[in-house]
Amino acid sequence: MTKKSRSTSFDIAFRAGVSQATVSRVLRGSPLVNEETRKRVEAVARELNYKVDRRASSLRTQKSGTLALLLFEDPTPDESHINPFFLAMLGSITRACARHGQDLLVSFQQLSEDWHSDYEDSMKADGLILLGYGDYEAYRDKLSALVERGTHFVRWGAVAADQPGVSIGCDNMHGGQLAAQHLLACGRRTIAFVGHASSHYPEFFDRYHGCEAALSEAGLCLDPSLQVDAETSEEAGYAAAVQLLARGRPFDAIFAASDLIAIGAMRALHEAGIRIPHDVSVVGFDDIPMARFSTPPLTTVMQDTTRAGQLLVATLMQLVRDEPAESAMLPAALVVRKSSFTLG
Amino acid sequence: MTKKSRSTSFDIAFRAGVSQATVSRVLRGSPLVNEETRKRVEAVARELNYKVDRRASSLRTQKSGTLALLLFEDPTPDESHINPFFLAMLGSITRACARHGQDLLVSFQQLSEDWHSDYEDSMKADGLILLGYGDYEAYRDKLSALVERGTHFVRWGAVAADQPGVSIGCDNMHGGQLAAQHLLACGRRTIAFVGHASSHYPEFFDRYHGCEAALSEAGLCLDPSLQVDAETSEEAGYAAAVQLLARGRPFDAIFAASDLIAIGAMRALHEAGIRIPHDVSVVGFDDIPMARFSTPPLTTVMQDTTRAGQLLVATLMQLVRDEPAESAMLPAALVVRKSSFTLG
DNA sequence: CTGAAAGCGCTTACAG
DNA sequence: CTGAAAGCGCTTACAG
Numbered sequence: 013m014t015k016k017s018r019s020t021s022f023d024i025a026f027r028a029g030v031s032q033a034t035v036s037r038v039l040r041g042s043p044l045v046n047e048e049t050r051k052r053v054e055a056v057a058r059e060l061n062y063k064v065d066r067r068a069s070s071l072r073t074q075k076s077g078t079l080a081l082l083l084f085e086d087p088t089p090d091e092s093h094i095n096p097f098f099l100a101m102l103g104s105i106t107r108a109c110a111r112h113g114q115d116l117l118v119s120f121q122q123l124s125e126d127w128h129s130d131y132e133d134s135m136k137a138d139g140l141i142l143l144g145y146g147d148y149e150a151y152r153d154k155l156s157a158l159v160e161r162g163t164h165f166v167r168w169g170a171v172a173a174d175q176p177g178v179s180i181g182c183d184n185m186h187g188g189q190l191a192a193q194h195l196l197a198c199g200r201r202t203i204a205f206v207g208h209a210s211s212h213y214p215e216f217f218d219r220y221h222g223c224e225a226a227l228s229e230a231g232l233c234l235d236p237s238l239q240v241d242a243e244t245s246e247e248a249g250y251a252a253a254v255q256l257l258a259r260g261r262p263f264d265a266i267f268a269a270s271d272l273i274a275i276g277a278m279r280a281l282h283e284a285g286i287r288i289p290h291d292v293s294v295v296g297f298d299d300i301p302m303a304r305f306s307t308p309p310l311t312t313v314m315q316d317t318t319r320a321g322q323l324l325v326a327t328l329m330q331l332v333r334d335e336p337a338e339s340a341m342l343p344a345a346l347v348v349r350k351s352s353f354t355l356g
Numbered sequence: 357m358t359k360k361s362r363s364t365s366f367d368i369a370f371r372a373g374v375s376q377a378t379v380s381r382v383l384r385g386s387p388l389v390n391e392e393t394r395k396r397v398e399a400v401a402r403e404l405n406y407k408v409d410r411r412a413s414s415l416r417t418q419k420s421g422t423l424a425l426l427l428f429e430d431p432t433p434d435e436s437h438i439n440p441f442f443l444a445m446l447g448s449i450t451r452a453c454a455r456h457g458q459d460l461l462v463s464f465q466q467l468s469e470d471w472h473s474d475y476e477d478s479m480k481a482d483g484l485i486l487l488g489y490g491d492y493e494a495y496r497d498k499l500s501a502l503v504e505r506g507t508h509f510v511r512w513g514a515v516a517a518d519q520p521g522v523s524i525g526c527d528n529m530h531g532g533q534l535a536a537q538h539l540l541a542c543g544r545r546t547i548a549f550v551g552h553a554s555s556h557y558p559e560f561f562d563r564y565h566g567c568e569a570a571l572s573e574a575g576l577c578l579d580p581s582l583q584v585d586a587e588t589s590e591e592a593g594y595a596a597a598v599q600l601l602a603r604g605r606p607f608d609a610i611f612a613a614s615d616l617i618a619i620g621a622m623r624a625l626h627e628a629g630i631r632i633p634h635d636v637s638v639v640g641f642d643d644i645p646m647a648r649f650s651t652p653p654l655t656t657v658m659q660d661t662t663r664a665g666q667l668l669v670a671t672l673m674q675l676v677r678d679e680p681a682e683s684a685m686l687p688a689a690l691v692v693r694k695s696s697f698t699l700g
Numbered sequence: 701c702t703g704a705a706a707g708c709g710c711t712t713a714c715a716g
Numbered sequence: 717c718t719g720a721a722a723g724c725g726c727t728t729a730c731a732g
Binding site: 376377409416417 | 708709710711712
Binding site: 071099117136246 | 447645646649
């Protein structure tokens with residue numbers, strides 16, 4: 013253990029022949045320091061490889077320079093199967109934090125846990141980013157509690173007027189419309205919806221409503237017997253499509269509430285000998301990387317994760333600085349691939 | 357702004373009629389506290405929703421209870437395309453940290469940056485987990501510097517005797533052998549290797565060597581003109597396979613250094629009218645989620661990310677506690693899917 | 701422009 | 717079993 017003990021601002025001060033306070037001023041970039049002094053201190057700091065102890069400065073200033081990302085999924089059957097969409101978000105959030113000079117604490121939570129308090133309460137983070145699927149009704153009260161406590165947080169999810177706190181989300185309704193309009197343009201008339209469609213899953217529900225709206229514009233409707241519940245996983249999508257097929261009602265398209273569901277549903281269709289897109293067109297939602305590589309490649313509604321991450325972090329930073337911040341909806345965009353469309 | 361100001365251990369002490377020191381003892385679970393006193397303090401703490409300020413306790417104890425994960429990729433063309441394998445690792449590392457009661461700071465770094473110092477130097481983390489692909493030769497010096505400074509870190513990557521610091525990695529050599537043995541068992545004789553094969557990329561190189569070893573055991577060899585460089589991305593795999601085909605040398609199998617490369621290569625083969633696995637078998641490495649959904653589903657060598665994450669964290673914790681810790685190699689396992697094997 | 705001093709919220713010897 | 721006190725390493729009024 014030859015590890016040299018870390019140098020402090022006092023060591024720097026001693027070597028540079030100034031007071032510790034001056035060292036602190038230099039390192040904080042205070043304008044109140046003489047140019048000569050600044051240079052001397054900086055040189056010594058560099059030489060001793062000095063870095064400000066962030067715990068101490070944070071304790072003093074009451075700002076941690078850290079944001080926390082809470083990822084939750086309920087139930088979480090298997091840790092290795094994190095929704096790829098969230099992982100993309102995580103990537104962009106990480107980058108956005110770096111650009112804002114913030115560190116990012118990441119944690120996976122169960123919806124059932126007492127996550128609402130931990131990070132901000134223990135002063136490890138200035139604010140929270142909430143990301144996850146799950147039953148919204150169960151989740152809503154926790155959001156209200158966060159607002160109550162004055163916790164700084166932004167949430168990724170459905171944007172609605174009556175939501176506690178600030179939310180950033182995709183324009184799911186419009187995304188649903190785009191999907192349905194595209195299917196109609198492909199000549200499809202009988203669209204099945206695979207995914208939860210209730211207020212417990214507001215994002216899915218908005219996608220469902222968007223689909224419904226586009227259909228009714230075309231004088232058609234979304235037959236409730238062609239809707240099957242599914243949470244977002246390949247397995248759930250598979251099981252739901254099997255169930256859908258078992259009902260024996262004809263359909264010529266599936267709009268899945270997420271890409272994972274769509275990919276699972278395609279597996280079920282394939283096993284049933286149904287040709288995609290010849291017999292049934294399939295459209296997903298998210299545009300996860302896998303969507304390009306499914307068989308056939310999946311037509312889907314893209315959510316812009318890069319912009320989402322940036323906006324999430326920028327908005328949270330406003331909140332942290334006690335500036336007003338607003339919920340916002342990001343546009344959805346259709347990505348056409350071969351699962352929906354056939355020239356023949 | 358009705359946010360009530362946070363309560364401190366002094367507030368608890370006052371309400372519970374004890375000294376602040378006693379509050380601290382209770383909260384730390386010290387055995388030196390009378391049962392009655394403990395209960396009283398705990399009740400008050402719960403009532404005021406008190407949480408220990410981790411910055412203050414960390415400043416005092418010199419332990420942060422935080423680990424940092426440094427993910428680097430060089431070059432990083434696009435933040436949205438993080439290697440799915442690393443994302444799986446991130447998931448399991450996050451879980452493992454939670455089990456160890458550690459928080460996890462996540463950061464994406466460029467290999468070129470001065471990442472080696474930031475977190476531990478600024479005392480925000482007790483130790484570092486390094487994860488990433490990139491040119492190892494460039495990276496090696498940084499590892500040595502870390503060792504020099506006494507930084508606690510574990511690295512995911514090739515395990516070799518002469519490596520600075522502690523490494524956890526997959527048995528890449530054996531993985532390569534498994535892949536080649538499988539291809540041989542499928543009746544293949546002329547195996548192309550797609551991916552870097554040099555000491556700059558030790559993990560890939562080990563996979564290459566494993567492949568070579570299995571071939572030579574069968575009296576065959578890995579033709580150097582059937583090796584094409586590629587870093588791990590779908591695009592690079594595609595480009596490399598195009599280049600391979602352009603060489604005009606026949607081959608009946610591709611062993612790709614990663615799944616992403618394999619998936620890109622399959623796209624190139626497909627476009628060239630080559631049937632998989634009929635004309636050419638393809639095997640990848642990693643077993644990313646996408647591998648199951650490629651066309652055809654990709655045979656690959658699985659790395660156990662769950663165990664990897666656990667071991668990485670457990671090993672780092674040993675280091676943090678100044679206990680001896682050792683490098684370790686995790687077994688690789690073949691996952692057979694349709695890209696390699698045909699009954700016909 | 702600079703220094704002496706207080707204080708951020710804890711933990712832990714030390715003394716009782 | 718408990719309290720008074722020092723100290724972790726900073727930042728920032730305050731005084732000069």
